[in-house]
Amino acid sequence: MLPVDLPGTVREALLAPLVDHHCHGVRRDDLSRAEFELLIGGEDGSPSPPGTTHFDTPFGAAVRRWCAPLLDLEPHAPPAVYLARRAELGAAEVNRRLLAGAGVVAFLVDAAAGDIELLSAAEMGRHGGAAADELVRIEEIERDVAELSEAAIDYLDSLGEELSARAARAVGLKTVVGSLFGLDFDPSRPATGSVLAAANRRLADPKEPLTDPVLLRHLLWSAIDVARERGLPVQFHTGLGGSALDPHRADPARLGAFVRRLQPLGVPVILLHCYPYHRQAAFLASVHPHVYVDVGLALPHTAAGSARVMDELLELAPFHKQLFSSGCHGVAESAYLGALYYRRALGTVLRGRLGAGEWSSTDAVRIAHMIGSGNARRIYRL
Amino acid sequence: MLPVDLPGTVREALLAPLVDHHCHGVRRDDLSRAEFELLIGGEDGSPSPPGTTHFDTPFGAAVRRWCAPLLDLEPHAPPAVYLARRAELGAAEVNRRLLAGAGVVAFLVDAAAGDIELLSAAEMGRHGGAAADELVRIEEIERDVAELSEAAIDYLDSLGEELSARAARAVGLKTVVGSLFGLDFDPSRPATGSVLAAANRRLADPKEPLTDPVLLRHLLWSAIDVARERGLPVQFHTGLGGSALDPHRADPARLGAFVRRLQPLGVPVILLHCYPYHRQAAFLASVHPHVYVDVGLALPHTAAGSARVMDELLELAPFHKQLFSSGCHGVAESAYLGALYYRRALGTVLRGRLGAGEWSSTDAVRIAHMIGSGNARRIYRL
């Protein structure tokens, strides 16, 4: 799994258990080929054009290359063979093999409440032989509150209470404002009057996803308040994690003004995925003491090309500001490949730095531990 | 031409004839040094500063390195020697050598009507020993219609008719809206009233390039209608192919909202050139079933650096979504170098994937055929 020619100490550091600080549950049920293809075919879940397959992607090729052996198949097994063997073993066994194979010591899980097809945080931990903690997605709380509120003032009160209550059981908050609106929102806290007006509109149609920028900002600032009180970090989906809108509006650079406002509050901001804007994210992490960065989903999805992505992140991001996550969702393959390509990519980068005489092996070992688990333990107080 | 250490089957697949799905005619006449420099010096065609030469560019160095031997010169021949030999052989012979040397089985040509200095589509095919089909540039049709129309209503009627008539003889449509306005246009179909008003303004000055955003949107949506009826794809110049305006406004990410509107219509959208925004283009191609991508001009113009560009495209773009084009224009060198750097770059990328054990040789062969010709045959129904 790791590149050759790495010193033994560096290999050990890379193979040490990881903290996967951002992941989603994976499906507990057996999947048809069409279902499996939809789950690996990008977040929007469109089928590939007639006559083509989502296996013809870097991620699909990686499933055949690296996951096949965990299901007792040869590397590069054809899609039909892979899926037949997957069905034969059954989802529970496949999930156990792949989640345990990821070599993770703790999963921090954004577990959508009520989606019984997905493993819960606790189940992710059990299957993976790891601890598990919860992340709270603030837009999910808002949806629950909107559906139960009758008046704007109740809605606003309940929102604050529910955020506090859910945060009390979580290790971090997260937001998908990038995919609901974009990261180019007005960074100021919205005025009470405009929030009330927007809340009234919202209650007319509470089942729709929240896209009103005033309420999204109110929600975000309320979450910041809670995070500040409780010392929790706030994760932002950016880059290819925010695919519903124009890609450039999910560029983390657009968070610049908002991030500057948060600096005096000391709330850690964690930029997730980021690709293809990971250099911009690394830049923000390098100039703002409270900004952190990972490339989550980007590594298993760029797969054979992931070493360059990691290398570009390491061009500028401070070593104490980077985190590992798989960003996994839907299929356990994404958790396994997330960890595998993280280790391969970082291994390739470290081999390059060591070979060029730039970093010492001691540096490399320390950096691998920081990014793989140490930084997450510090920030999430695990 | 290809990197060493590639398996024989992969070499063969890379050397197989290509479909060049987007190119322009090249000059049929002998060129002075000043003319040649202007043609290789970027789309705007400014001379290089006093005391400098456009040969001092990656493209210029590539002409000396790779085209010189086709004119019986040593690699790295000095510019003056190269141009003297080019003149000695004559444009017809040079065009034949370079176009045939490209190893192309079919050219899809955006042939500007009436520009007798440029080879027509049929001539490109003859010189290159290949089939040739036409692409229709919708802004050229609009200009013709504007010059011949007397009233707004005639203009609008003729525009629809002419688009249909020209599309009937073509394999695809293309637009340069990115360089005339930018890709950040309002994605909605414009209202009839505003189109009529804009058409009236347009007829006052029909010889100017069309920059009015309402008419450009009307033209684009009319072209989409025609493309949908006839099952034709629509090509968009993006990135370094749209140089007349601010580069960031030619970022294909700006097409995100428009592309989402087209998804239910099933009209294939092909993003041309894309560099330096090719990762954004690959992302769009990965989430939208109707979006395709190439890096056309970017390969011969990044030349010695083109393998990284190809590698970055292959980070995320599905293999069934990528196409080869030379984007050639002006000089036959650009057609030859387009094909050469496509093969070299893809060869380098494949060698890397094979060497790392990521893809099998069978995968590599299949991917090379898909990108080099198979995808184009499917999309353009060749």
Add this chain to the structure above:
Amino acid sequence: MLPVDLPGTVREALLAPLVDHHCHGVRRDDLSRAEFELLIGGEDGSPSPPGTTHFDTPFGAAVRRWCAPLLDLEPHAPPAVYLARRAELGAAEVNRRLLAGAGVVAFLVDAAAGDIELLSAAEMGRHGGAAADELVRIEEIERDVAELSEAAIDYLDSLGEELSARAARAVGLKTVVGSLFGLDFDPSRPATGSVLAAANRRLADPKEPLTDPVLLRHLLWSAIDVARERGLPVQFHTGLGGSALDPHRADPARLGAFVRRLQPLGVPVILLHCYPYHRQAAFLASVHPHVYVDVGLALPHTAAGSARVMDELLELAPFHKQLFSSGCHGVAESAYLGALYYRRALGTVLRGRLGAGEWSSTDAVRIAHMIGSGNARRIYRL
């Protein structure tokens, strides 16, 4: 310092003295650990989070790797050892070793007037065994004028006079409009009435940094007038050199419309730093005859990853359009590492091009001389 396997002539060309066409003074006094960390921790100068250190960055690792031996220490010396030795030698000796070690023949210095903690241009030259010339930062002139003017009309007159007077002693002008406002300013020359109104507002609060877009544009256009009269180039901080605002607003692509307006005036525009938007900068340099580019600060700050940054710049930028600068500021380590990583990165790029048979050694030698000093001599008329 250079990669192995380079031909001797290319090594010589890379080791030839450089013109550092953009740098700042470095501190003349002995620095505490906290002061040193602030100076290496990005332009905003925030301390790193508790329990972390700015030495855990690519730049910090590079200080330990490459500067330690110049202070008679082993490579990779721990931070505490490095700083103890630095204090032992004293700032003057450290500055001499590092500045002389940079191998620079001429420094072009943006020397903040009145900041007595920083070496002046003349001192930079003396310590580095080099010539030294001055760059005029136009926003500094504006601040001086604003503080001394009593009425708007005086302010405007004095601004023009002072720009002319200071330009007479300088080799170039520079602007930080990117960090004060952003590069997405209205490219037109502002109307006199609006300038007068803005000047009146300005004089109410002359000690604040100038952020008014009308006055910034007036200042910029006034500087362009002076530059045109005197044949001077104008430098623009872009990319990571303009960190105070949203990163994407420091993308040099945003200067596209302004740059087009300057083209007929013939004033050279030099894009500094640029990263992570250096490909966009290279594109502008490739299509506009008056646009030049460097990656200054980006090389020492990406350090072990700098070869890729240089390689990406060389994908498209004409060889006669690139310049070397260290962008150094604060500590002499940044001047030394700027030169070192420039040479290492360019060496790595050239080795790749030579190994692939793309460029000849003669080409490589000539390109190294152009970028290292020749282009700067031509543009700044040194």
